[in-house]
Amino acid sequence: MDWNGLKTFLSIAQAGSLAAAAKQLGVNHSTVYRRLQAFESELGSKLFNQVGNQYVLTDIGENLVAQGADIQGAFNDIERTLVGKEQQPKGLVKITAPFNIANQILPNALKNFRHEYPDIHIEVLSSNQALNMNSRMADIAVRATATPPEHLIGRKVCEFEWGLFASENYLKQTPALTSETDLNQHHLIGGTGAMLDLPAFSWLEKHFGHNIRTRCDELTAMSYFAQQHQGVALLPMDQNRPEIKLVMPLPHLPASQIWLLTHPDLRKTERIRLVMEALTQYFEN
Numbered sequence: 236m237d238w239n240g241l242k243t244f245l246s247i248a249q250a251g252s253l254a255a256a257a258k259q260l261g262v263n264h265s266t267v268y269r270r271l272q273a274f275e276s277e278l279g280s281k282l283f284n285q286v287g288n289q290y291v292l293t294d295i296g297e298n299l300v301a302q303g304a305d306i307q308g309a310f311n312d313i314e315r316t317l318v319g320k321e322q323q324p325k326g327l328v329k330i331t332a333p334f335n336i337a338n339q340i341l342p343n344a345l346k347n348f349r350h351e352y353p354d355i356h357i358e359v360l361s362s363n364q365a366l367n368m369n370s371r372m373a374d375i376a377v378r379a380t381a382t383p384p385e386h387l388i389g390r391k392v393c394e395f396e397w398g399l400f401a402s403e404n405y406l407k408q409t410p411a412l413t414s415e416t417d418l419n420q421h422h423l424i425g426g427t428g429a430m431l432d433l434p435a436f437s438w439l440e441k442h443f444g445h446n447i448r449t450r451c452d453e454l455t456a457m458s459y460f461a462q463q464h465q466g467v468a469l470l471p472m473d474q475n476r477p478e479i480k481l482v483m484p485l486p487h488l489p490a491s492q493i494w495l496l497t498h499p500d501l502r503k504t505e506r507i508r509l510v511m512e513a514l515t516q517y518f519e520n
Contacts, residue, residue: 240274325354389496395471422466
């Protein structure tokens, strides 16, 4: 049975005339007439009696309407399924993020996303360096900065305050740490390289640089040195975990701003928009 013929028949039955059915189907009058003639010829039965401009169902037509409505429903379900598959987003999305965020946040942030959009593949580039977004080295950047690049678009999704962290083992073997001045009696773990651009590490270097025994250019490395009882580390609050203890929050230090960024040319790309939305929702909740 011709689907277009059945659809045309059902439309005429519902609309009551060729003109109304043509408007409903988005085709011209002669196309509706031609489809109806071909459908009746295929079935070998007259489905309508014409009364003026109106088309009235014959007994056979009445019987076919009930069955045809079920068939039309089935066809509509098939069409929706096929369209859904064609529109299912797919492709690769490259995300660049600092090591600590790539290791500790992104896996949880995208856990449910992978089930919802199995055809979108994720590539994570763990780096504290600003990758070139113009050359598509990355599609999305998660950056800890107070001044995001002007050529990128996005939003600040959260802030992390700073604190002093150390292992229980280290704290048991060293003098009490109850105030900032007590840091003069401790081995400190600080930053180097680009980390010194952050106000928190500039503060540590300025006031307690003489006590810094270990310097790293990456937060996760600092946290692991602290975990191995090497000293007191200055870390954002997202580094809090059982192996190291928050000894003292430092609310006077400027919070670390986390920005989610992409190139303006990519903002309407569906797969990138979906990943951006998933990450934004995770960070902001």
